[in-house]
Amino acid sequence: MIEISRLQKSFRAEGRTLPILKIDRWSINQGQRIALIGPSGSGKSTLLHLLGGVLTPDSGEITVCGHPLHRYSEAQRDRYRAEQAGYIFQDFHLISSLTARQNIELVLPSHWSRKDKEAQLNEWFERTGLQDRQRHLPAQLSRGQQQRVAMIRALIRRPPFILADEPTGSLDWEAAGEIMKLLLGLCEEEGLTLITVTHDLHLARLYPTQVHMSEINELLRKEPQKRPEDQGGVKGESSSFIMA
Ligand SMILES: Nc1ncnc2c1ncn2[C@@H]1O[C@H](COP(=O)(O)OP(=O)(O)OP(=O)(O)O)[C@@H](O)[C@H]1O
Numbered sequence: 001m002i003e004i005s006r007l008q009k010s011f012r013a014e015g016r017t018l019p020i021l022k023i024d025r026w027s028i029n030q031g032q033r034i035a036l037i038g039p040s041g042s043g044k045s046t047l048l049h050l051l052g053g054v055l056t057p058d059s060g061e062i063t064v065c066g067h068p069l070h071r072y073s074e075a076q077r078d079r080y081r082a083e084q085a086g087y088i089f090q091d092f093h094l095i096s097s098l099t100a101r102q103n104i105e106l107v108l109p110s111h112w113s114r115k116d117k118e119a120q121l122n123e124w125f126e127r128t129g130l131q132d133r134q135r136h137l138p139a140q141l142s143r144g145q146q147q148r149v150a151m152i153r154a155l156i157r158r159p160p161f162i163l164a165d166e167p168t169g170s171l172d173w174e175a176a177g178e179i180m181k182l183l184l185g186l187c188e189e190e191g192l193t194l195i196t197v198t199h200d201l202h203l204a205r206l207y208p209t210q211v212h213m214s215e216i217n218e219l220l221r222k223e224p225q226k227r228p229e230d231q232g233g234v235k236g237e238s239s240s241f242i243m244a
Pocket residue numbers: 011012013018020038039040041042043044045046047
């Protein structure tokens with residue numbers, strides 16, 4: 001469902017080009033649930049944004065659910081994102097003046113009947129344990145409950161592909177564990193592909209698959225160790241990207 005080949009992505013900053021990602025080949029299947037881990041600055045969020053069609057690669061190919069994103073116009077990528085991907089963010093991104101239910105109603109497809117909308121809303125609020133909280137404003141909910149609302153918003157249309165960027169980053173450890181298990185369980189039940197960026201290695205272990213950025217991003221690979229005599233006595237620079 002995801003096929004990446006010979007992808008490169010860099011950013012321009014202060015007149016310099018910063019190479020961020022170089023991925024020769026990476027593919028994942030429909031229904032896989034992956035924790036994406038790696039040090040700060042290793043390109044995790046950049047990769048998520050490429051998969052969501054928010055960013056485009058400098059070169060190479062990226063195809064998701066049959067959509068060749070590297071060839072798409074901005075309008076095509078917007079449409080792809082609306083139909084194929086659900087995003088979950090660390091900071092929930094709920095509209096503060098709307099109730100939990102109204103936040104979800106905003107994303108429901110217009111072709112769903114009123115009855116279907118009602119049934120789906122009730123089902124998802126129940127599955128996430130929020131049936132009594134539907135009429136509450138975000139500020140009246142705990143952070144864990146707000147993230148559950150954001151999860152409903154991402155999942156209710158059942159897009160094939162869920163992208164979560166540090167979804168538990170602003171929660172305490174107990175709520176973080178509950179939210180991560182709930183997200184994993186819902187995606188498994190629905191057969192959705194899930195890619196979650198997390199710094200928390202304990203939470204990453206809940207996932208059937210963990211992928212470290214150094215496995216896919218060639219810019220993070222360690223150079224083969226040189227013998228001291230080859231180094232001419234001068235220590236080589238180490239990259240802050242590389243994990244020991
Ligand atoms: N728009 C941009 N312009 C310039 N540099 C950028 C831009 N976006 C990201 N970067 C740089 O790209 C690198 C990778 O950023 P990214 O956010 O993908 O890393 P990350 O692995 O998700 O890090 P973290 O774990 O800290 O969130 C960083 O060095 C960052 O400063």
